Amino acid sequence: MGVFPRHADVVIIGGGAIGSSIAYWLKEKTSKEGIRVVVIEKDMTYSKCTTLLSAGGLHQQFSLPENVQLSLYGAEFLRTLKKRFGPGADIQYCxxxxxxxxxxxxxxxxxxxxxxxxxxxxxxxxxxxxxxxxxxxxxxxxxxxxxxxxxxxHGWFDPWALLSVVRYGAAHLGAQYVEGEVVDFLFRDSEEYIGEGMDDNPYKAVNEVVVKMPDGEHKTMEFAFCVIAAGLQSSELAQLAKIGTGSGMLSVRLPIExxxxxxxxxxxxxxxxxxxxxxxxxxxxxxxxxxxxxxxxxxxxxxxxxxxxxxxxxxxxxxxxxxxxxxxxxxxxxxxxxxxxxxxHNGFDDSGIIGPHPYYHNLYLATGFSGFGIQQAPAIGRAAAELILDGDFKTIDLTRFGFDRLIVDKPMYETTVV
Ligand SMILES: Cc1cc2nc3c(=O)[nH]c(=O)nc-3n(C[C@H](O)[C@H](O)[C@H](O)COP(=O)(O)OP(=O)(O)OC[C@H]3O[C@@H](n4cnc5c(N)ncnc54)[C@H](O)[C@@H]3O)c2cc1C
Incomplete structure (x- = not known):
């Protein structure tokens, strides 16, 4: 696993299908030495992660164009899997x-x-x-x-095999996986920053995670960007960053249930x-x-x-x-x-949430893809990498899936959730 890195350009919390796909795409879109990507995963056996329990279904029958496009790209990614990852990349696609x-x-x-x-x-x-x-x-x-x-x-595949392939691909390109649980964020005052919708308190930037290592020791890691891709635990992590417990833009919680x-x-x-x-x-x-x-x-x-x-x-x-x-x-x-x-499940409107939190320019969310997260993971990883590296969506425009919609109360209801 290597030496614990004290700094990373991008820290991804959660190494399931979504987190590993983001890591893969960040490295794929930059050179091998390009940026330092670290995935922090608390359970390397993945025994309880949602990805492992998934039925691996792939389809494009949705009410929102974004979901159709995300799953269409999922199909394309699976079709070209061997070309991308080599002939051994077998996910039992049916x-x-x-x-x-x-x-x-x-x-x-x-x-x-x-x-x-x-x-x-x-x-x-x-x-x-x-x-x-x-x-x-x-x-x-x-x-x-x-x-x-x-x-x-349309069809189905082995979700564990897909996770293994993508995770291997990310690690092969230089993403580092660290076993540990993110238990807190560290903040620093940034008084020069004044934003609309913020109260009178000084702006607090987030730039470090606290990681509980398997032996119980706590270590810290600084980051330029952090992505919360922690599946079911995403809301708890967001709360550690004061999302849902603060005031103004921070008063709205991440509604992952x-x-x-x-x-x-x-x-x-x-x-x-x-x-x-x-x-x-x-x-x-x-x-x-x-x-x-x-x-x-x-x-x-x-x-x-x-x-x-x-x-x-x-x-x-x-x-x-x-x-x-x-x-x-x-x-x-x-x-x-x-x-x-x-x-x-995103209890607000059943659709995924992707992009930076409006209060923090460097804290991203990629979660809540409800019953179709595994098939959408390839496109979500690519989209998150575009946002971080290029500052905008380049392939599928997922602007409407941003967190802002929760603040302005504009739900994006997906009606085809099983
Ligand atoms: C029974 C079932 C059937 C499904 N069927 C389908 C289907 O047919 N098609 C489909 O597309 N989708 C399906 N899904 C949904 C799909 O499985 C999920 O949307 C997808 O796997 C979510 O991936 P994820 O990476 O967000 O979450 P996860 O796979 O849960 O990964 C999150 C990771 O974050 C880690 N983590 C959490 N907290 C921390 C922390 N504090 N520090 C470090 N690491 C942390 C966890 O250990 C975990 O490994 C199904 C789900 C279920 C349960």
Whole structure:
């Protein structure tokens, strides 16, 4: 891991998919010796990070153009992964359609989203109830009004493999990973700085992190820029920088919340839906997809308030009925395996937050990508690197995803969050 660096040009807090992608792009866009990038990660086993628990789904069916573009670039990045990282870069990508079902209430949303998606080059197809039935005879479509089938650049992959590849790529280009937990920020008075919306207190600049090392020792590291990419812990870290506890621009908290998601794997022993089964998102919010080429599947759901139920009970009482309604062949399924994960949900409007905090010119946020952070990580990393190195977005304009929108109360609602 090397000597603990006392200074870095950019310190990234969190080495999951988002943090590692930012590190990769910062180094990719500069020469190997260009800038000193340090990623501080508190758990090098990544055992609890969200990236590891993700289902690795990739799609471009969103209501906001930014999300469509971010995921389109995710697909492009995966397509060219071996070219970028070498022939050993294998993330088990499985190309497959992505099908969103709508009832009467959701049908118009599908049409509206489809318009935006097509404008941006997404290849998908609207299916009426009859067309859906013809295409997927194993599906019960009685309560479906309309569906949208994503045909290209959709599928799923192994999220751990993607993280490993990107992390390796970042380290190979010279980013340094340090094991330790950021437990505080250090500030210095900067009286010459006066900004609009600030109160009478002297401006405090942030330029150092305090890192608790695995042996308990506390060390400090100075930085020119710092990025909070700490997934579920991002709000706590932002609070250490007084975001949400101060006054004026600092009075608005970073609203990253834990949203639970359950994932179940199960077998369908008799007449399972075949190899062309798309990743299917039911209008109830539950999704399922193939898991391999046999009759194995996984299903996922964001649980409602019945969190008292065990995972097995939840599958039996809440998941099975929906699955069996949609696919009659699932009548005798039994859960094989299950896991609980939480993703970093932006409680303000469901969309990611990227860019500098308006109070600090050098403290950036890259978090809150909710249920689609892994597929968007390549584009988020590139966008954060553009902001830091070039001072502006150069490829996808994510200005509307900045923190400022929380201060001026302008939500960017994404309606396709599962
Ligand atoms: C069950 C489930 C299914 C999902 N399915 C999909 C999907 O199909 N498609 C998709 O695109 N997305 C999916 N997601 C969402 C996706 O996994 C996340 O959006 C993404 O992984 C977030 O990456 P991250 O780097 O922000 O967070 P993380 O992966 O959690 O990384 C944050 C890192 O920061 C570290 N850290 C935290 N605090 C500190 C600190 N103080 N000091 C140092 N390090 C710190 C943590 O240890 C962690 O490693 C799913 C999520 C879940 C839970």
């Amino acid at each position: 190309p497959q359609g992505h099908l969103i079902l709508a009832d009467e209430e959701g049908a118009q949303r599908i049409i509206d989203n489809n318009f935006i998606e097509r404008e941006l080059g997404v290849i998908n197809q609207i299916l009426t109830k009859n067309q859906l039935q013809q295409k997927f005879p194993w599906m019960n479509v009685t309560d479906v009004e309309l569906a949208c089938l994503g045909l290209e650049k 834990k949203r639970d998601r359950y994932v179940f794997s199960f077998d369908c022993p008799e007449s399972p839906p075949g190899i062309n089964t798309p990743m299917t998102v039911d209008h109830s919010g539950l999704y399922f997809r193939r898991n391999g080429l046999g009759g194995s599947f996984i299903a996922g759901v964001s649980p409602c308030d019945d969190a008292e139920l065990s995972l097995d009970e939840y599958f039996r009482d809440k998941v099975c009925p929906v699955l069996q309604n949609r696919v009659p062949a699932f009548s005798s399924i039994k859960v094989k395996n299950s896991w609980r994960g939480s993703y970093e």
